[in-house]
Amino acid sequence: MTLDLQYHFVWKTKYFYEVLCGDIALRLRDLIREICALQGMNVIKGNIRFNRVHVLVKAPSHMSSSRMAQYLKRCTAHALLREFSELRKKYWGCHLWGRGYFCSTVGAVTEDIIKKYIEDQNDEVFSFKIRDEKKDLSSLGVSSDT
Numbered sequence: 001m002t003l004d005l006q007y008h009f010v011w012k013t014k015y016f017y018e019v020l021c022g023d024i025a026l027r028l029r030d031l032i033r034e035i036c037a038l039q040g041m042n043v044i045k046g047n048i049r050f051n052r053v054h055v056l057v058k059a060p061s062h063m064s065s066s067r068m069a070q071y072l073k074r075c076t077a078h079a080l081l082r083e084f085s086e087l088r089k090k091y092w093g094c095h096l097w098g099r100g101y102f103c104s105t106v107g108a109v110t111e112d113i114i115k116k117y118i119e120d121q122n123d124e125v126f127s128f129k130i131r132d133e134k135k136d137l138s139s140l141g142v143s144s145d146t
Contacts, residue, residue: 003061004108006044010054011073011101017090018050024084028053031076039063039071056106065103073097 013019020028025048032055036043042058059068077096081087087096 004058005061006056006058006106007065007068008054008056008104008106009065009069009072009101010052010103011069012052012098014091014095014098016051016098019087019090020048020050020053024080024087027083028076028080031079032072035071035075039068041068065105069101069103073101 028048029046032046032053033043035041036057040060040063044056044058046056047054055072057068059065077094081091081094081096
């Protein structure tokens, strides 16, 4: 069984400060690549803006999206704050990133294709049936013609 799990992550700097430029942005890019490699993730595409990060990663099936975001945000914040004194002046307490993040899964199958596939599994278009539903309902004396 082959799994192709891809996630699009976006997170921002705390207070939307535009500090991700020059050497800081270059180091951040390298850190993201290193962290992903260590955790078994593969960077597909990335974009570092002045106050936010976009990254598309391919990930192993055993790792949750929240764990991936935790690794990426925590490890990059610690390293950048340790290496760049100008960041320590703006951000104290290892809080380089704002709270939360955006994550979306990416796949080759669209939502419309999945809906069509699910609809085609039954004769009734808007149903949510269980395979043995008629047998189960008849044993209870309930009619399944609703």
